[in-house]
Structures are given as structure tokens and as C-alpha cells.
Amino acid sequence: MSLIKCHQLSRRYGSKLALDNIELDLAAGRPIALVGPNGAGKTTLFSLLLGYIHPSAGSIEILGMLPGDKELRNQIGALPQDAQLDPDFSLLQQLTLFAELRGMSPKAAKREAERVLSLVQLSDAQQYKPSALSHGMSKRVAIAQAFIGSPKLILLDEPTAGIDPANARIIREIISQQANDTTFVVSSHNLDELERLCDRVVYLEQGQLKQQVSLGEVNSISHYYTLQLQQADDARVQQAIASLEGVQKVNIASQHTFVIEYLPSATALDIALLNLCKQHGWHYRLLLNGRSLENTLFATS
Secondary structure (H helix, E strand, C coil): CCCEEEEEEEEEECCEEEEEEEEEEECCCCCEEEECCCCCCHHHHHHHHCCCCCCCEEEEEECCECCCCHHHCCCEEEECCCCCCCCCCCHHHHHHHHHHHCCCCHHHHHHHHHHHHHHCCCHHHCCCCHHHCCHHHHHHHHHHHHCCCCCCEEEEECCCCCCCHHHHHHHHHHHHHHCCCCEEEEECCCHHHHHHHCCEEEEEECCEEEEEEEHHHHHHHCCEEEEEECCCCHHHHHHHHHCCCCEEEEEEEECCEEEEEECCCCCCHHHHHHHHHHHHCCCEEEEEECCCHHHHHHCCC
16 A cells, blocks of 8 residues: 555646645655745645645545545644744643543653653653743653654654754754654755655756665666765866766766766776875765755756
8 A cells, every 4th residue: 555645636726826736656665855846836735735725636545545544543743843832731731632532541641742752752841832932952851742642654844944953963864763663754955864864866857856876776787986085176077077988977966076976897986086095186976876855856868
């Protein structure tokens, strides 16, 4: 059974078509990245999956059920992008209430609130009110509520946006640690972060599904290196790399960053690239076996 299935899914806001005939069939497993520019339809898709709004056309199924079905109540959790906490109640009180709203008894709800606060490393702060929290800690509390009931699917909208590196790292670790039991769909503009967390990528643009890729599959069937230098004459570097045996194509992905496509027979190309850098005095910052998520999505021929 599919985890998420969308068939000819469209959503209009007046004359604006926010989602246009989306076809998706996603299975449970490793975290899934939802990527696209502002206005691409990512938040609209999340809202549809959660049953907050309804399709203008087409259909959605989650675990074979319609969004909003009462049977999904403890199967799906979410972090809205601008989630807010009530300033008048402690963290434990708020999360206990959320657990009761999911159908738990008061005692079970309190235990569940304590469990999810421990999950996000905030057990010591359970009696705090939101005003005592940093922005990063508040985001972790909001993520904690998404874990209530141990759902099979959690939607995270910009989980690390605007927070400090320490809290962002904690959130990434939480997602990685829980990924064996829960499938995450993570919407973010931080491609480096998504590349560390996710294997599958869904790319939306202007309401349309432009790409679906698996980074593992792309890099296992294709032969690429990504080389990033500190400083260089990019045109000269491109020409020098292209002259190496086994190199088929060299693209300048961005300033001082090169995506190199090579023949499968060029098994020692990594050594040749490092020797080339040494020969010319080029200081490299990164040599990646494969392509980054950014280069996979936006590679040019």
C-alpha cells in the first residue's frame, strides 16, 4: 500500500492554480524532501494532505484513507511552518492537552507529553512557559507535538528555518533517529540539509511536479564527481579537467564548483583530479563521489 498517493490533484485559490494535476505515489521509508521555490505549492500540498483544505480536482489517499479520516488521527503528525505556542501554559500542559485531543486519557496524555519532550531533549524544560524558550527550543517543542501518538507519517514544514546551528543539528539528529519507525516529508530551502537527511526528492515549481529523484539511484547508475575549489580560474580548470582520460563532460555548476561526468572505466579519476589540483596549486574544498542535490535538480547539459 502507498503511504501517500495523489491522482490528478489540483487546487485553486480563485483564479490562481496553486497545484496543477499532481501525480504522486510515495512509499514509506527514508525521509522524503519536498523542494521548490516560494509559491511552488509546497504548503498547499501539506494542507491538502492534512485535510485542512480540499482539492479542487483529483484525489489524495494517505495509507489508503482520505485526509481528515478519523482513523488517521494518530497516524499523521505535522509541524506547520509558523507554529505558535500558547504563552499562558507550560510545555507539559500544552502537550498533554494535544495528546488528550488525540483521544488519550489524562494520565496517558501526560506520559505521552513527557515522552515526546524527552525525545526532543527538553525534559528539563517541561514546566517552562514559551516566553522562557529560545526560538530553537520553541521549534523543538512544536516538533515534539508532531510525535504525539507515534504517527507513521510526519510532515515538517521548514523545521530548521531561522534557528541556530546547535538546535538545527539536534532536529536533524531527531529525524535521523526516528526515521526507522516514521516516514518524514520535509519541506525546506536548505538543500545541503535535505541531502544529509533524505534520499527521495519531490521538486515542485509553479504548482507542477517537475522532478522526482532518488539521490542514491542517481549516483549509483551515473558516474559523477563534484569538485569544489577555494579559488580558481573556472574556465581554465574546466579545460584542464576535460583533458583527463575518461572524462566525458565538465559543467561549471557554480563559482569554483564543477560536476564531472566520466566513463565507468575511469576508476582512478579521483586520484587524477587530486594530482591535477596539486600540479596547479589549486586548493580543493570538496571532492564528492556523485552529485549534490542542488546539482542533481538543476544540472544543465
